[in-house]
Amino acid sequence: MSLRVYNTLSKKKEEFVVRDEGKVSMYVCGVTPYNYPHLGNARPFVVFDVVRRYLEYLGYETYHVQNFTDVDDKIIKRSQEEGKTAKEIADSYIKAYFEDMDRLGVKRAHFYPRVTDHIPEIIEMVKTLVEKGYAYELEGDVYYSVGKFPDYGKLSGRDLDELKAGARVEVDVRKRNPLDFALWKRAKEGEPAWDSPWGPGRPGWHIECSAMSLKYLKPGFDIHGGGSDLIFPHHENEIAQSEAYADGKQFVRYWLHNGFITIDQEKMSKSLGNFFTVREILAKYPPDAVRFFLISTHYRSPLDFSEERLEEAKRSLERFYTALDQLDKLPEVSDHAGQDHPLRLECRRVEERFKEAMNDDFNTALALGHLFEFVREINRNLQDLRQKNMEEEEGTIGALRAAKETLLRLGNVLGIFELRNKEMNKGDELEAKLIDLLIELRQEFRKKKDWATADRIRDGLKELGIVLEDSPEGTIWRRK
Ligand SMILES: [Zn+2]
Incomplete structure (x- = not known):
């Protein structure tokens, strides 16, 4: 279709x-x-x-x-x-x-x-x-x-x-x-x-x-x-x-x-006064959970906001992340390992179902449902693996690695997993504010033509793994 x-x-x-x-x-x-x-x-x-x-x-x-x-x-x-x-x-x-x-x-x-x-x-x-x-x-x-x-x-x-x-x-x-x-x-x-x-x-x-x-x-x-x-x-x-x-x-x-x-x-509207700004919500919830909440309902349907639903979104994402964390730890095996493993077939199937859902006027709610089923399948295989001798299970490991690739690729069509590890807790909120403060200070030093101090801020942040990018819209930062 x-x-x-x-x-x-x-x-x-x-x-x-x-x-x-x-x-x-x-x-x-x-x-x-x-x-x-x-x-x-x-x-x-x-x-x-x-x-x-x-x-x-x-x-x-x-x-x-x-x-x-x-x-x-x-x-x-x-x-x-x-x-x-x-x-x-x-x-x-x-x-x-x-x-x-x-x-x-x-x-x-x-x-x-x-x-x-x-x-x-x-x-x-x-x-x-x-x-x-x-x-x-x-x-x-x-x-x-x-x-x-x-x-x-x-x-x-x-x-x-x-x-x-x-x-x-x-x-x-x-x-x-x-x-x-x-x-x-x-x-x-x-x-x-x-x-x-x-x-x-x-x-x-x-x-x-x-x-x-x-x-x-x-x-x-x-x-x-x-x-x-x-x-x-x-x-x-x-x-x-x-x-x-x-x-x-x-x-x-x-x-x-x-x-x-x-x-x-x-x-939710400004004129009714019953609104939350994105930053108010992001001060309490991680961005990927907010994004997940926003796409968990079909885009044309009304979406009712509640803290419970955001909590639910957070928990849903954690289920994905727990699986992904375990998949990250798998040892490397040949790309061809487990070619005929049933999980490989599931990879192709989930992608077909995902496409079918999205082809139907971008049904993200259904697409997410398919990804959840897929994670259940992944978890079953991870559990199997734990009960067996890892070395003898090249095939399952190969198939699980392929499943991880499929999961990440499809998740990123929805833009959810790329926010993983990026900003996950409130500690990060403080960190983000501190970085913004440093960016502002750097701006002020630049205005005063104090290039040395401005560069020290940029280089110091870089050493900590934070890269600053200047654009006409202002300076943005990202993790290296
Ligand atoms: Zn317009």
């Missing part, structure tokens, strides 16, 4: 057929960096990380683009409260985003475009939409006219008239339709602003994702992902903008959306 994915647009599972052979282009809506991500924010990034890893496992070359909304009402408000620039706020929370996601083992996207670096592209797109009659200007604001786009509502399955009736009353009376949304916003006093044909202003939220995904992935790219709270209006609006701009050309082939994280069945 080949890969099938649930497409929000068609509301059914479809065979996954890519635009360009052997390649997958994907765009995931990123964060608005104005505070630390909470667990609900983090879910899509872990989900789409697994999607990408699985596609890579299948042999696709992926190109993953994810934006940062680095100018927005919330960032501006925060910058005014803290007496900083919007850029300073965005930069510091982008850094925090990377710290959190790196710890959760989320692979970095290939490219992270920022809105403020794409103002000309956005203006060009808005201008074209005005010229084509899909948008209109109102005293320095520009609105998209949803009535001009007959397919409006096709993603969310909503009917324009119903939506209109349900629209709130305190709408801007100047708009032609209460559902028309801003493509360009006139600048208010003290806000960051850019020159445009409609006067100084800044982009509305939705247009950035259309402009940047079309620029880097071109119309008809393969996967557009995000949380299901983005289906309406964000993604609905993205389709309206993009397909009107590209003369009806299909914008995206597959729309994938993950479910909410709930606490006591209520959606």
Whole structure:
């Protein structure tokens, strides 16, 4: 069976057929960096990380683009409260985003475009939409006219008239339709602003994702992902903008959306105040357990958060690790030892089942179930081995070594085992904070051009097995 994915647009599972052979282009809506991500924010990034890893496992070359909304009402408000620039706020929370996601083992996207670096592209797109009659200007604001786009509502399955009736009353009376949304916003006093044909202003939220995904992935790219709270209006609006701009050309082939994280069945959100930030949770639980918890439920289903479930995730992982620790201790034998051992057959079987589960719209819960069964089989063989004379059991050892390779390879498609041994207990939490402190101090020495002290910190950490890597997003560290 080949890969099938649930497409929000068609509301059914479809065979996954890519635009360009052997390649997958994907765009995931990123964060608005104005505070630390909470667990609900983090879910899509872990989900789409697994999607990408699985596609890579299948042999696709992926190109993953994810934006940062680095100018927005919330960032501006925060910058005014803290007496900083919007850029300073965005930069510091982008850094925090990377710290959190790196710890959760989320692979970095290939490219992270920022809105403020794409103002000309956005203006060009808005201008074209005005010229084509899909948008209109109102005293320095520009609105998209949803009535001009007959397919409006096709993603969310909503009917324009119903939506209109349900629209709130305190709408801007100047708009032609209460559902028309801003493509360009006139600048208010003290806000960051850019020159445009409609006067100084800044982009509305939705247009950035259309402009940047079309620029880097071109119309008809393969996967557009995000949380299901983005289906309406964000993604609905993205389709309206993009397909009107590209003369009806299909914008995206597959729309994938993950479910909410709930606490006591209520959606985890900043506005409800019932959220935990990723770092709060990582202060109490190891990152691999958090990641395991996030993928232990199918991505489209709601996921209810509780400390018990995190404890459960931790225990589940320990079962894997206990087996892996024992497998690590096995002596080396010839690669061919135990070719016809029944465990070798199990290796092939688990991989088939794993693929079958993942091919069914990335069913990670079922895939994990298969890995658990496989570990039981491994444990049985380890137990057998203990009761026998090791030297006479080359075949079992060879088969167990092959099983370890299979387990690690499949586990890493889900990104779980590579966090093993990386950060396992609270002691590590303190260590991580101390390393961060040293990185900050090194930054300060560098600013003062005290290169000798800065280098001493870097070299000293290196001797302890901690490697620092400088990048435009800041300095990150990893174990050697
Ligand atoms: Zn977006």
